[in-house]
Amino acid sequence: DFLALRLVNGTDCAGRVEVFYNGTWGSICSNHMSQLTAVTVCKHLGCGEGGGIARDFKYGRGSGPMWLDHIECTEQHSSLWQCQSDPWDPQSCDNRAEETHITCPGRREVTSPAAFAECPNSTSCSDREKLRVMGGEDECSGRVEIWHQGSWGTICDDTWDVADANVVCRQLGCGSAVSALSEAAFGEGTGPIWLEKVHCKGTELSLWDCPAKPLFGKKCDHKEDAAVNCSGYKGPQRSSPLGHLFPLRFHSDRPRRLATGSTRLSAPVILCIILGTLLCLVLAILAGQIRRARAQQR
Numbered sequence: 145d146f147l148a149l150r151l152v153n154g155t156d157c158a159g160r161v162e163v164f165y166n167g168t169w170g171s172i173c174s175n176h177m178s179q180l181t182a183v184t185v186c187k188h189l190g191c192g193e194g195g196g197i198a199r200d201f202k203y204g205r206g207s208g209p210m211w212l213d214h215i216e217c218t219e220q221h222s223s224l225w226q227c228q229s230d231p232w233d234p235q236s237c238d239n240r241a242e243e244t245h246i247t248c249p250g251r252r253e254v255t256s257p258a259a260f261a262e263c264p265n266s267t268s269c270s271d272r273e274k275l276r277v278m279g280g281e282d283e284c285s286g287r288v289e290i291w292h293q294g295s296w297g298t299i300c301d302d303t304w305d306v307a308d309a310n311v312v313c314r315q316l317g318c319g320s321a322v323s324a325l326s327e328a329a330f331g332e333g334t335g336p337i338w339l340e341k342v343h344c345k346g347t348e349l350s351l352w353d354c355p356a357k358p359l360f361g362k363k364c365d366h367k368e369d370a371a372v373n374c375s376g377y378k379g380p381q382r383s384s385p386l387g388h389l390f391p392l393r394f395h396s397d398r399p400r401r402l403a404t405g406s407t408r409l410s411a412p413v414i415l416c417i418i419l420g421t422l423l424c425l426v427l428a429i430l431a432g433q434i435r436r437a438r439a440q441q442r
Contacts, residue, residue: 150169157251158247165355168209169208170209173242178217179196182196183217185248188222190250205240210236212230275289285372285374296335297338299369306324307344307345312351322375330371333366342370
């Protein structure tokens with residue numbers, strides 16, 4: 145259920161380590177932590193090669209849960225989520241003096257609009273800012289994909305519902321959700337499946353604020369890719385210096401066609417069909433009565 149890693153009470157590349165898990169930011173414990181774990185955290189945050197554990201605790205003490213302990217990373221790991229650790233526990237260690245403080249040698253660049261526009265190809269842009277939908281009729285309907293660890297990936301449809309879809313639509317600037325679709329309604333993705341069991345309340349401003357579970361192993365495949373159909377519509381982008389970054393958005397309350405194999409009939413059309421059928425039935429009955437009346441007169 146974690147989505148983020150950060151350093152607090154210092155700079156972007158130095159501070160007390162916190163992870164976001166189960167909807168709450170909390171610390172991690174430093175018991176048996178090696179230099180390699182600090183290096184992996186720095187690499188994960190884009191703060192350079194190298195790094196060390198700060199023993200002076202100058203970045204203060206946390207107040208939330210202490211989520212993890214006995215984290216073991218190797219040279220092959222580029223993300224903290226790949227490292228082994230004890231199970232998640234809000235009381236992983238008893239003493240705040242055991243919280244992890246890290247200093248990294250690098251310095252994260254400030255994300256400029258131009259860098260953000262080219263995020264998938266840029267090292268100065270945060271993975272957490274990337275969200276898109278693919279395979280739909282426009283930029284407001286399709287398979288949900290997120291940018292993480294250098295590649296686009298999908299979300300498993302386990303527990304996927306309208307509350308989750310509402311957050312995605314809002315984050316994309318596409319109004320509210322018409323439907324939350326499952327079972328690869330807009331086609332199967334081809335990259336990694338990054339998340340499963342997303343649990344949004346529906347009021348969050350970003351998908352990254354929702355509890356979720358990272359998907360490891362083969363618990364889910366692309367036949368279960370989650371998708372959304374939003375009420376809004378993103379119009380064409382205006383050719384201006386930031387046009388590729390801030391597209392014009394035209395919102396409409398008109399729901400688009402759902403991803404089904406056949407076209408759905410609207411209520412007025414169905415009503416017309418029913419009335420037409422009844423009229424034909426009445427005319428047939430009248431025609432029969434007229435024929436019987438003529439036969440009796442003969």
